[in-house]
Amino acid sequence: MVLVICFVLLGLCMLTSLAFGSRMVGLHDVIDGLFHPAADSYEANVVRKRISRTVFSLLCGAALGVSGALMQAVTRNPIADPSILGVNTGASLFVVCGIAFLNISTANQYIWLALAGAAITALFVFGIGSLGRSGATPIKLVLAGAATSAALSSLVMAIMIPRSYVMDQFRFWQVGSVGSANWDNISTFTPFLLIGILVAIFSAPALNALALGDDVATGLGVRTGTLRLIAALGAVLLCGSATALAGPIGFVGLLSTHVMRLILGPDLRFVIPMSALSGAIILTVSDVLGRLIGSPGELEVGVVTAFIGAPILILLTMKLKVRSL
């Protein structure tokens, strides 16, 4: 039932994403653009341009949704999002270094830097969080993530501020945007998305056990350290690659997972895959809204998700008790 509703919503999102924008086109043009390659009206071409953008925002949203669900499960912290493990900041730092020292400027180069940055940061945070006898407890992970994130963002500033050209280039990336996506980006991104989602789906039953506490999980035969590492790497892959191409987009991971948990309950075998759907819907809707609000220009999707995400999350938290893990 929920699945059907989600798919209907998803279809609507795709349609609106194709139809709405700085330049409005009718349903007729959308159909022309999609199915009649011969049609050569201006509107049909606009629609074709929007296809890649729509596909990318769907994939990116799915990645962020699943990544958020994974991180919340790993840290057993209901407000965890990609920034909590320091992943976003790590990715940012590497991208800034790339821009400043290596003259890198295309998205396909960003992706490897951002991934490396995200992975190294996640490993570092994980390493620090696992120090001591009790291993990587949620609270230690969160603390290590916050501390690392703070340290790295000051590094980002230190590198960026003296170099204005870095600042200009970085600022656009930093806000988060799916508008510049092309098919190349999408094909670079898809393998990461697939691997990440597979990791997420296969670790869901073990993460369900982890939700009952590390002791119970151990008793059920879960190797908690290994599980955390694998699931965190999956999350890093998803959010790192999404971040590399679209910039750090906040709140999607948080929002999509919580909405699904409110509807479906705490079983991660359902919450994780459904977070991909809700993430895709949320990001695409945000992108469409950004185009409508910003018309005749457009508002970057990162700004929009922050604007709708924050108040909705606060509302959710206050009205319905947010289900913790």
Added chain:
Amino acid sequence: MTQTHIFQAEEIVAGYDNKMVIQEVSLVIPSNKISVIIGANACGKSTLLKTLSRLTKPVSGNITLDGKLISKIPSKQLARVVGLLPQSPIVPEGISVADLVGRGRFPHQSLLSGWTKKDYEAVAEAMRIMNITELANHNIDELSGGQRQRVWIAMALAQQTDILFLDEPTTFLDITYQVEILDLLTDLNRKHGTTIVMVLHDINLSARYADYIFALRQGKLIVEGEPLKVITSTLVKDIFGLDCMVIKDPVSGSPFAIPKGRYHVNNEKAP
């Protein structure tokens, strides 16, 4: 009926950081019996249980199941034989009774198999044994402490292990529920032959429900055996530092320790 296993510890030393709480404890868990670990606060009884149930790695010494080191047995395989209910498990908010009990099936499921008929049967059976079948669709948040504890034990039962470790399963429960839980665990042992090892606070409930007692003092195993033989006023004095009189419990015939405090002692004046 469950199988017979040889679960034993040889000279294990365990503890946290630099403080070794368990010192060279060797023991064999009596198969298909109920064993209770007793001792004063901070004597290491919880640590011993945690070490036996693989939550804490021993610093030295061996723990073996049927002759194999438990650290060498694949974790899921071990979890199909040895189950564990720790002291303070986490309840995910909004989880239903059936969902929580079902999570006990994890070690029986492979990455691709999903839920089988056997899994559903095991969950239904576990809920039936713990008398929570009618609560299946309730939220855990709505339940009383006694009901919650039954749900947790049902989760451990759904795991269908031959050996079950429980860390203070009756703490924070009213006496009615303490007896209820211990009765249910006894049912499990008598009907299914499950080997049960638990830490209990109450020496008299321990004496009544245990087939076998392990008494710890300062991290050392000082006495073990059947309650009738080992629970004496000397032992109680030894492990709790408490003067008491041990009588025969008129209900069960097991030993019953009556503490002697400084007041309310017949024919004696308070010091």
